[in-house]
Amino acid sequence: AAPLLVLGLETSCDETAAAVVDGDKRIRSNVVLSQLDDHRAYGGVVPEIAARAHVSHLDRLIRRALDEAGVGLGDLSAIAATAGPGLIGGVIVGLTTAKALALGAGKPLIGVNHLEGHALTPRLVADVPFPYLLLLVSGGHCQLLAVEGVGRYRRLGTTIDDAVGEAFDKTAKLLNLGYPGGPAVEATAKAGDPSRFTLPRPMIGRPGCDFSFSGLKTAVRDLAASLPKPLSDRDKADIAAAFQQVVGAVMVDRTRRALALMPAGAPLVVAGGVAANVHLRTRLEALAASHGTAFIAPPIRLCTDNAAMIAWAGLEHFRLGRSDPLDLKPRARWPL
Numbered sequence: 001a002a003p004l005l006v007l008g009l010e011t012s013c014d015e016t017a018a019a020v021v022d023g024d025k026r027i028r029s030n031v032v033l034s035q036l037d038d039h040r041a042y043g044g045v046v047p048e049i050a051a052r053a054h055v056s057h058l059d060r061l062i063r064r065a066l067d068e069a070g071v072g073l074g075d076l077s078a079i080a081a082t083a084g085p086g087l088i089g090g091v092i093v094g095l096t097t098a099k100a101l102a103l104g105a106g107k108p109l110i111g112v113n114h115l116e117g118h119a120l121t122p123r124l125v126a127d128v129p130f131p132y133l134l135l136l137v138s139g140g141h142c143q144l145l146a147v148e149g150v151g152r153y154r155r156l157g158t159t160i161d162d163a164v165g166e167a168f169d170k171t172a173k174l175l176n177l178g179y180p181g182g183p184a185v186e187a188t189a190k191a192g193d194p195s196r197f198t199l200p201r202p203m204i205g206r207p208g209c210d211f212s213f214s215g216l217k218t219a220v221r222d223l224a225a226s227l228p229k230p231l232s233d234r235d236k237a238d239i240a241a242a243f244q245q246v247v248g249a250v251m252v253d254r255t256r257r258a259l260a261l262m263p264a265g266a267p268l269v270v271a272g273g274v275a276a277n278v279h280l281r282t283r284l285e286a287l288a289a290s291h292g293t294a295f296i297a298p299p300i301r302l303c304t305d306n307a308a309m310i311a312w313a314g315l316e317h318f319r320l321g322r323s324d325p326l327d328l329k330p331r332a333r334w335p336l
Ligand code: KG4
Pocket: 013, 137, 138, 139, 140, 141, 164, 165, 166, 168, 169, 180, 181, 182, 183, 186, 272, 273, 274, 275, 276, 277, 278, 303, 304, 305
């Protein structure tokens, strides 16, 4: 039989994306349009601008995703779209488009939780059995999840204030490194000495698996304020390196505690935009090795927001027999 074929749409933040994925784990197409340039002047994502940009570009991107995959709407098994959580204007654009296509082509609709898209991505690139421990680190999220099956997630820890990507972005802003902050902090930290400044190490040694980054952010701000202005390149590099070092230590401490709650041998998976950070990846890889378990990090283009992960999560649900009604509601908030 022909493999399942699912079109996925992602519009929950500042990436407009469409992709086609099949049941043999082939990514037939994966088109991502970043709106970075539309938001750069504001130093962050402006929801109204994002929603309008999704409207302007989505239909063209869907056309491209179908053409590159060499398929028509009639060939699809189902149409999946992010139904939340995210910036509600964008979610509405993607979900409504998916509904229209599903209705027009007579195909089933599948609403996907964006976090679930990140959570199931490792199974698109490797044969990862359940259960596994997922460290989901992005601009909006910082969670440790026991992934026990499709639709079966147990949250072991989360941030009690800021997400880790947010902490990277705010640190970048404080150091005047530009937007988006994560890659800029990582690049700047390369030339820095992480031991020159001492920053607080939030949550380390505390029970549980929760995160906190607002105190670290304040400490970075106070440290920057205590140095002569304008900050020298040396100072910026040393602050960025100290910051990244602390984030790494916090990740390792929290993740070690979560691994202890998992069945022996359960792999450690990282996902989300912050998983692109090489320093963090390296430390987490060492943690998994010391724990005697596999470490899986999807390729970076599948760690940051994309539609292949949405198509794949939709496919995982579809082959278990799930689809959604056409009055499915978009959700700004939707915990896993
Ligand atoms: O998953 P993602 O693309 O979007 C969502 O938030 O859902 O993650 C974006 C976040 C941003 O905060 C960005 O600064 C951060 O991931 N990021 C990084 C790196 N690349 C992206 N943080 C640290 N180091 C990086 N290399």
